[in-house]
Amino acid sequence: MLAIGTVARRTGIKIPTIRFYEQEGLIEAPPRTESGRRLYSAHAVRRLSFIRHARDLGFELDDVRSLLDLSDQPDRTCADVDQIARLHLDEVEARIERLRALKRELTRIVSSCAGGKTAECRIIEALADHEHCAAPHPTPAKAVKKRRKSPKSSKKHRM
Amino acid sequence: MLAIGTVARRTGIKIPTIRFYEQEGLIEAPPRTESGRRLYSAHAVRRLSFIRHARDLGFELDDVRSLLDLSDQPDRTCADVDQIARLHLDEVEARIERLRALKRELTRIVSSCAGGKTAECRIIEALADHEHCAAPHPTPAKAVKKRRKSPKSSKKHRM
DNA sequence: TCTACATTTTCTAGTCACTAGAGGATCAAG
DNA sequence: CTTGATCCTCTAGTGACTAGAAAATGTAGA
Numbered sequence: 001m002l003a004i005g006t007v008a009r010r011t012g013i014k015i016p017t018i019r020f021y022e023q024e025g026l027i028e029a030p031p032r033t034e035s036g037r038r039l040y041s042a043h044a045v046r047r048l049s050f051i052r053h054a055r056d057l058g059f060e061l062d063d064v065r066s067l068l069d070l071s072d073q074p075d076r077t078c079a080d081v082d083q084i085a086r087l088h089l090d091e092v093e094a095r096i097e098r099l100r101a102l103k104r105e106l107t108r109i110v111s112s113c114a115g116g117k118t119a120e121c122r123i124i125e126a127l128a129d130h131e132h133c134a135a136p137h138p139t140p141a142k143a144v145k146k147r148r149k150s151p152k153s154s155k156k157h158r159m
Numbered sequence: 160m161l162a163i164g165t166v167a168r169r170t171g172i173k174i175p176t177i178r179f180y181e182q183e184g185l186i187e188a189p190p191r192t193e194s195g196r197r198l199y200s201a202h203a204v205r206r207l208s209f210i211r212h213a214r215d216l217g218f219e220l221d222d223v224r225s226l227l228d229l230s231d232q233p234d235r236t237c238a239d240v241d242q243i244a245r246l247h248l249d250e251v252e253a254r255i256e257r258l259r260a261l262k263r264e265l266t267r268i269v270s271s272c273a274g275g276k277t278a279e280c281r282i283i284e285a286l287a288d289h290e291h292c293a294a295p296h297p298t299p300a301k302a303v304k305k306r307r308k309s310p311k312s313s314k315k316h317r318m
Numbered sequence: 319t320c321t322a323c324a325t326t327t328t329c330t331a332g333t334c335a336c337t338a339g340a341g342g343a344t345c346a347a348g
Numbered sequence: 349c350t351t352g353a354t355c356c357t358c359t360a361g362t363g364a365c366t367a368g369a370a371a372a373t374g375t376a377g378a
Contacts (some may be wrong), residue, residue, distance in 0.1 A: 003325080003326080003374095004325085004326070004327095005324090005325060005326080014365085014366080015325095015326085016365075016366065016367080017364085017365060017366085019327095019328095020364075020365060020366090024364090033373095035326090035327090035372075035373055035374085036326085036327065036328095036372085036373090037325085037326055037327075037373080037374090038326085038327090055364090057261055057264065057265065058261060060363080060364090061363075061364070082269060085265060085269050086269050088265060089262065089265040089266065089269055092258055092261055092262050092265060093262065095258055096255060096258045096259065096262065099251055099254060099255045099258065100255065102216060102217060102251055103248065103251050103252060103255065105216065106216065106244060106247060106248040106251060107248060162354075162355080163354090163355075164353090164354060164355080173336085173337080174354095174355085175336075175337065175338080176335085176336060176337085178356095178357095179335075179336065179337090183335090192344095194343075194344055194345085194355085194356090195343090195344090195355085195356065195357095196344080196345090196354085196355055196356075197355085197356090214335090219334085219335090220334080220335070
């Protein structure tokens with residue numbers, strides 16, 4: 001049985017996040033020592049790794065929940081799992097496509113900079129004027145996802 | 160001078176979001192009618208369109224703020240603007256790359272399903288075991304960004 | 319054994335960029 | 349004059365964490 005810090009190191013999930021997952025019911029509340037510290041079994045660690053991996057792959061917590069439920073009932077057909085993954089794959093493909101359109105426009109914008117003053121800066125013009133877009137990029141709802149920013153230090157982002 | 164609803168329709172930014180931008184200092188507080196309703200000038204509408212477009216392109220509000228500051232001081236060199244856009248382009252390219260790795264792995268996972276029971280489901284196995292990854296996909300910090308979910312109806316997502 | 323430091327506990331509140339809803343005032347059209 | 353659209357302010361909620369406080373506990377070295 002491992003302490004939470006060890007589990008965190010082993011799974012790459014931060015300590016508060018592990019507690020958060022417990023609170024959200026993604027993992028069971030683990031047994032405790034006499035003094036109240038959490039103790040994790042190898043099984044719990046595997047479950048956490050599963051969650052981590054699924055999250056890395058872009059599954060939302062709700063998706064992860066479904067996946068975990070499915071794997072808890074080993075007589076369900078694999079088709080459900082497959083469907084979740086497949087849906088997700090479609091989303092990923094769509095996202096790649098949108099990002100590529102975005103990249104095209106950004107490239108166009110960046111390369112239009114001639115090193116002058118902002119008064120005649122093409123980037124600002126291009127941003128001010130949606131009409132000039134080469135590619136019809138994402139409509140309101142499907143615009144570019146923003147990253148999370150750490151308060152100090154550098155940005156990290158998941159995509 | 161236009162009412163907020165008209166501006167919303169014209170820029171594609173929702174009314175509460177316009178007010179939010181005002182509160183965040185991205186746009187000046189507009190003049191009001193006697194009864195307190197906001198009235199926007201053509202200039203304000205252009206500024207909002209600028210914000211909208213930059214947001215669509217994935218710039219964070221802080222980036223947008225810098226861009227706006229820059230465009231407000233027309234004697235600054237264009238280089239600052241270019242740098243922001245260029246940095247952003249780098250991020251977009253990195254994101255595309257990560258998404259492609261992700262797609263490879265998802266494809267592998269999906270295609271491994273043979274229609275059996277979850278007990279022998281490869282998807283779950285694949286998710287449980289990070290080691291089996293074909294491509295070394297994103298490390299903790301740069302995992303896949305999750306989408307925003309509308310409360311009812313379907314997921315929308317910006318990326 | 320003492321001390322120092324690391325680790326853990328619970329709790330609350332903050333992040334980003336909005337979005338939703340309540341409850342009320344004001345406006346334009348019929 | 350009434351109806352319904354639009355607007356106002358305010359608070360609270362979203363997802364998936366992350367940060368910090370204050371206190372208890374564990375462990376390693378002197």
